[in-house]
Amino acid sequence: MANNTKDGGFIANLGKIYGMYTGGFVAFVIVLAILEQLGVSNQVIGYLFVFLTIGVYALIGILSRTAEMGEYYVAGRKVPALYNGMATGSDWMSAASFIGMAGTLYLSGYDGLAFVLGWTGGYLLVSILLAPYLRKFGQFTVPDFLGARYGGNVARFVGVIVLISASFAYVTAQIFGVGIIASRFLGISFEIAVFVGLAGILVCSMLGGMRAVTWTQVAQYIILIIAYLIPVIILSAKVTGVPIPQLMYGQAIEKIQALEPTLGVVKGHTATFANAKGEMNFTDGLNFFALIFCLMVGTAALPHILMRYFTTPSVRDARKSVAWSLFFIFLLYFTAPSYAAFAKLEVYQNVIGTSIDQLPAWVQSWGEIGLVGTCDRPDAAVRYALCQGVTGNNDGILQLSEFRIHTDAIVLATPEIAGLPYVIAGLVAAGGLAAALSTADGLLLAIANALSHDIYYRMIDPHAPTKRRLILSRVLLVGVAIVAAFTAAQKPSTILAMVAWAFSIAASGLFPALVMGIWWKRTSNAGAIAGMIAGYGVCVFYLVMTQFYGMPLWFGVKNISCGLFGIPAAFIVTYVVSLMTPAPSKEMQDFIDSIRIPKGEVKLARAEDAIAH
Amino acid sequence: MSDLSPDKARAYWARTSGLMWTMLGIWFFFGFVIHIFAPQLNGIKFLGFPLGFYMAAQGSLIAFVVSLFWFASKQNSIDEEFGVAEDE
Incomplete structure (x- = not known):
């Protein structure tokens, strides 16, 4: 009980606590700026940024330790909508979003906006089709839902396979990102940096599971958004006189467009659906829309995102929380194109020629x-x-x-382009680190929970005592993290290329079964299982054959968008097989009715699907 | 749905589904349809941005955020009207 009152105080004071935290961080940056002026070396400033921020995350992780199942798996279901939105924001925005996306927009102009659209619009699907109903269902993991809706362990197991396929390459890439940033700013070798990063990731998640990850992710969001906005705001003020880069980069684009013909640029920054020669054509248009579609549907199927909505106090809060998530993500994504435009203008004006x-x-x-x-x-x-x-x-x-x-x-390089002191470059590194660490934490937890909860507890030993389950969760978390870190330390180019595939894989393997399970009562166990296997199979087949065996592309669709084939395949197979097999039982129909309505008990069709806390 | 009669439950789900389809329409329009016209929209200038570029970089994103907050409150009022909102 003492624990509850302490927690109640914590939740009631969240605004104050994170307000003080933000103020403390700003003060810390100012102190470092003064130290820099006093002649402290860049190397020392880099160390202070990396170790102090990781130290704070570690402290939050340790303070949030828990021995309760509900706290470990779903943060006690008391994360307010706004804070869950922030946590989802940093869970979602990876090293690739923080550091890589502006560069992609620089190099590919309008085409790159497919990522901006795809990685935001998917939240509409999360909110209208899935999150409120999964929250009402109210268990611990996404495979839990598949198991309860589709008759047990076969569906659960297929779900776990898809989850791990989509998440493992992704987490490896995050640890790789941590290694790159840490090695660059600490001046240590990449291999050592990977394991420094690993320690930073584990200390946040191991003791407190979802509860610890939630509260560190909120802290990481605050740092990453400050770090992302500050340099480009200053740059905008310098270049245009107005510190609102998101509005002012229109001017930069005008100037870029005026310079392009004189520099001999064949494919302009705003050229739509164009090939390398700048000619508009059908295949490039198709790929633009196919990528948007796969990224959006993939967003709505990635378990580390969906499981964040298991942590809100109510169904109503789950919906509000998705809206807040998208708002916090939007702050970064609508700024990214301004980085690209200002950098390009600098290059065209002051570098070329x-x-x-x-x-x-x-x-x-x-x-x-x-x-x-x-x-x-x-x-x-x-x-x-x-x-x-x-x-x-x-x-x-x-x-x-x-x-x-x-x-x-x-x-x-933007801080330097803007002529800012090194402390701002250190700030950007801290932001990139926060982005990579928070995403790695969410993914690791999703994988480890699938193994400890779904495979071990649900499938192998349903009578395992709480204590053993918690110990096993932690052992698996460390195990998965070490395997991912070893993989990352090899710098495997194939693994890194596979990250972008995660979205199509999750979209093809999980989305249709989740959506149809809620929205079409007739979906049968056999139908859903066949659909998941078909979607996952088609997508992985297309990826592997085109990537490694030289199979020609279908209709010119790049393999990153294999979901364009996998998603319809899964929907059609689920539909046809469901109609060929008997309709779900009366009990199952009642279960679906009960999760469609926010109020009241969830009526599980099979008693053994109930969760033992 | 403890106290909900079958008729009322059906009406509730019809309203909820209706809102779902409206939202899917908004999603499809701002996610895809408007960008099909990007080449034409790019002929129009908006704050210096070609409008087609602007819609993909900002316009659609703003529409996504606003529509999600609208959806959350709209679905909530449907829940309250049918008396199925959680009481806390």
């Missing part, structure tokens, strides 16, 4: 660590890895065709 010995300082410094390449001289590839395969004309002036930039450089 400049003589090699007068390039801006940021080009030099990021060139040294391999994120920028100036390839005018014939031997440029010796100094700049990015210049591989580029032949410069050696005229002493940098032409557009001689300039190479890595996608990560856009966000990382």
